Amino acid sequence: MKEKYKNCFYVKTKPCGGSLVSEPRITALVGGLLIDGTGRGPIEDSVVLIRDKEIVAVGKEGEVHVPTEAKVIDVSDMTVMPGLIDAHMHFMGAKTDRFVEEWLLRPWPLGLIKSVFDAKALLEAGFTTVKDCGSRAGIYLREAIKEGLIKGPRIVTAGPALSQTFGHGDAHYLPIEWVKDRRKHYGFICDGVDECIRAARLALREGADFIKVCASGGVLSQKDRPEHVQFTLEELKAIVQVARNAGTFVTAHCQCAEGMKNCILAGVKTIDHAIFPDEEVIEMARGKEVIFVSTLSIAKRIVEKGEKVGMPPWGVQKAKEVYAAMVKNIRWLYESGMTMAAGTDFCGTPTLPHGDNSLELELLVKESGYKPMDAVIAVTKNAAKACGLEDQIGTIEKGKLADIIVVSGNPLKDITVLRDKENIKLVMKEGKIEVQSSPL
Ligand SMILES: [Zn+2]
Numbered sequence: 001m002k003e004k005y006k007n008c009f010y011v012k013t014k015p016c017g018g019s020l021v022s023e024p025r026i027t028a029l030v031g032g033l034l035i036d037g038t039g040r041g042p043i044e045d046s047v048v049l050i051r052d053k054e055i056v057a058v059g060k061e062g063e064v065h066v067p068t069e070a071k072v073i074d075v076s077d078m079t080v081m082p083g084l085i086d087a088h089m090h091f092m093g094a095k096t097d098r099f100v101e102e103w104l105l106r107p108w109p110l111g112l113i114k115s116v117f118d119a120k121a122l123l124e125a126g127f128t129t130v131k132d133c134g135s136r137a138g139i140y141l142r143e144a145i146k147e148g149l150i151k152g153p154r155i156v157t158a159g160p161a162l163s164q165t166f167g168h169g170d171a172h173y174l175p176i177e178w179v180k181d182r183r184k185h186y187g188f189i190c191d192g193v194d195e196c197i198r199a200a201r202l203a204l205r206e207g208a209d210f211i212k213v214c215a216s217g218g219v220l221s222q223k224d225r226p227e228h229v230q231f232t233l234e235e236l237k238a239i240v241q242v243a244r245n246a247g248t249f250v251t252a253h254c255q256c257a258e259g260m261k262n263c264i265l266a267g268v269k270t271i272d273h274a275i276f277p278d279e280e281v282i283e284m285a286r287g288k289e290v291i292f293v294s295t296l297s298i299a300k301r302i303v304e305k306g307e308k309v310g311m312p313p314w315g316v317q318k319a320k321e322v323y324a325a326m327v328k329n330i331r332w333l334y335e336s337g338m339t340m341a342a343g344t345d346f347c348g349t350p351t352l353p354h355g356d357n358s359l360e361l362e363l364l365v366k367e368s369g370y371k372p373m374d375a376v377i378a379v380t381k382n383a384a385k386a387c388g389l390e391d392q393i394g395t396i397e398k399g400k401l402a403d404i405i406v407v408s409g410n411p412l413k414d415i416t417v418l419r420d421k422e423n424i425k426l427v428m429k430e431g432k433i434e435v436q437s438s439p440l
Pocket residue numbers: 088089090133253345
């Protein structure tokens with residue numbers, strides 16, 4: 001503890017200044033190693049000053065004036081960094097990993113209830129924002145968190161995702177009569193420009209923050225493959241236009257090169273999974289604001305555990321086929337200078353659990369060769385971009401919302417420290433301390 005803050009030390013129930021009546025509006029995180037998320041080198045003995053929801057000053061101790069009324073939190077020997085952001089996940093709230101049975105037999109409100117706990121687990125793991133790329137629960141959770149009913153990260157959600165007939169989001173392991181309303185799982189089915197326009201508008205009407213499309217086949221869809229192109233360029237263009245007209249953007253599940261090219265031409269903002277890019281994809285993306293979102297975590301877990309935990313065999317088989325290419329190509333995109341954000345595609349099953357979302361960072365460093373600093377950027381600044389929130393969150397800079405975590409250990413030396421919840425000592429969202437271990 002620094003001598004000059006002795007009288008100001010934060011005591012659990014008693015804010016600095018002695019007044020218990022009004023909570024101080026200014027908080028200072030003092031003495032930590034600051035990784036601000038911009039990619040700049042870390043700052044030792046830092047001060048981050050927060051007023052209400054906002055970061056008002058950042059710098060070294062001695063350079064930033066800490067007002068006497070500030071509530072000072074000593075974070076010496078710890079790391080201060082932006083709240084983490086999972087740029088691709090789902091709130092499914094599944095109880096088991098048996099996807100097919102879960103969706104058929106388990107009433108979906110149970111998934112909504114389970115997701116309440118998943119949201120809390122995410123926050124406790126240091127995730128202050130998540131991008132839900134298609135679910136039934138996301139919109140309701142977002143509202144419940146905003147209302148203060150439950151604890152959780154800021155949620156940016158697609159609500160129902162859009163898929164073509166025989167697309168990644170069409171449950172084609174079931175007879176078509178069983179999925180007649182085509183909304184059994186997590187999205188809308190639409191074919192042709194007119195239906196695509198209507199489906200995108202319906203998703204917005206439901207409360208989607210952005211539009212999610214499936215622009216290629218996938219791993220966890222039975223009869224298609226990651227190499228299959230889905231939606232036509234015209235369909236994608238029409239959906240992007242609907243999103244733009246409403247002041248938002250489109251995110252694509254997309255795993256094959258042709259699909260990625262369609263996405264880039266149509267003006268899709270993020271290309272998620274990105275298993276099989278080619279040279280042309282990289283050239284087309286260069287200079288544009290396209291963001292690639294890695295999701296190594298889901299594939300890794302399916303490969304390692306899918307069979308044992310009862311995931312559908314066709315999904316396990318495809319994950320095994322693509323994982324090595326995924327690792328290699330995410331490295332290729334990263335080394336080619338693409339804008340890379342980190343996702344997991346976790347959905348809250350026992351094998352894809354919310355709360356362990358920092359697994360992605362470990363895989364990016366250990367398997368795809370990211371520098372730890374670049375893994376940090378992928379889960380902060382670039383993930384904020386993938387959410388369309390880069391003006392508000394993702395870095396610790398003056399004027400940004402105070403989404404900040406304090407971590408025991410240094411992720412630049414060992415990225416795995418972020419995976420251990422015990423190391424997440426404090427989680428602040430919009431200036432409010434949501435999680436704090438005691439003693440800090
Ligand atoms: Zn997904």
